[in-house]
Amino acid sequence: MIRLDNVTKVYPDGTEAVKEMSFEVGKGEFCVLLGTSGCGKTTTMKMINRLISITGGNIYIDGVDNAKIDENELRRSIGYAIQEIGLFPHMTVGQNIETVPVLKGWPKAQRKERAEQLLELVGMAPREFIGKYPSELSGGQRQRVGVARALGADPPVLLMDEPFGAIDPITRTKLQDEFLNIQQEIKKTIIFVTHDIFEAIKMGDKIVLMKDGRLVQYDTPANLLYKPENKFVENFFGADQAIKKALEEISKRRQSE
């Protein structure tokens, strides 16, 4: 579904943010880009919808080179969710969710139906919330709206940049569980950026572990934990025994499900 082929990003000042990244994400797969701050994971993600221009290599979406698609068309066909601050404060919840459908010129009745359907999906009563403004919502509710907005025009691919990053731990866990349930239902191809190893192990079907702009290991959470390819991977997940235990616990729980 999404294939990165030797993707490289060099900024005009010479910094190499991403170096020769190659990996492929299958249809309906949940792929997590994991790494410490500044490792190039967000840059990699933003090259997929061309918010950041690529300087080397190619990205194929469904076999089509994304550089050959009009950038606005491309972005309208890819869901994009960021931290809660990305909601438009002057628009209602309904208007926020309808953003991409409006851009795509859907008729009004269909947009409204879609917005209600999506609010239902993220567990918010449409009648109560559709006319509210972001400032009237809690952080968790805003994030749910953010996810609903990304799903607005039913895109096959979803890019999520630390969407639960600014949320308190309890709500975050709840949102993660909810989102996994939603994903069971909608089966989107998802690229999910995070620096939280617990979140990565919990959410990802596969994890791209990055370091200094390079791909270190691309594997399932279980393999990253039990079959690390090198010392860096091993240390990343297992330097602290308590963390390693907790991660293994999460991984086991997922496999048993």
Added chain:
Amino acid sequence: MRRYIVLVSILTLLIGLSVWITSLEWIKEGVYKPFPWSDVLNCTWSHLWMVLIAESIAIAIGVPLAILVTRPRFAIRLPFGILVTLPDFRKLAPVVVGGANVGQTIPSLALIAIMAPILGFGLNSALVAIVIWGLLPIVRNSYAAINNIDPAIVEAASGMGMTRGQIARKIELPLALPIIMVGIRISTVITVGTTELAVLVGGAGLGRITLTGVFSMQPLTILQGTALTSAMAIALGFILEYIGRRMTARGLKVKAQMS
């Protein structure tokens, strides 16, 4: 409601003061006379007109100028399918905003006075000076309004496939509008004050009354002019505040009502 009562009382007081002075019979017997009704009305009228004209020009120049210096390189489509790529105007922002700040440090009196030798005496040179002084708050506020929009919001819009024009129209403008309106309000109130000085270079306005009072040392004549000027500044400020509130998107007004 209380604000309205206070506002109406102050306006009544100020206008009443001027009306009372104008109608004082005993002064009319003396050497110095208060300005008669016809002059008071004329001056008020011309003052208001100068403010409105100068302010309209200042808005027409200031707001687009401020918007321009927040834009990166962009292309505009002119009629007949001509495509023009404009350079990155953000580089000019320090010059424009810095210029606005420096400009404001020149005393308005000096600015108006200097117009006489440059442009000659008359209404036009007064207007030029008033416009320049009125421009500054508009440019500064409009620039800050657009520049301070959370970049995450703009990036979200862009990531969802909005074009540059759509982002400007649907996101940036509605978010910046309330602060732009504050700049226009401040500028208008200041302009009512600077217009007082227009008479020095041959302009019109209530300054004719106030300054005559000053030069002839007649406190009542000074009050006759200043009371009306103050009333005008307060009234215009209030009207613009109301318009600004009406133009603010509802989502920016509702306060979070979280438990």
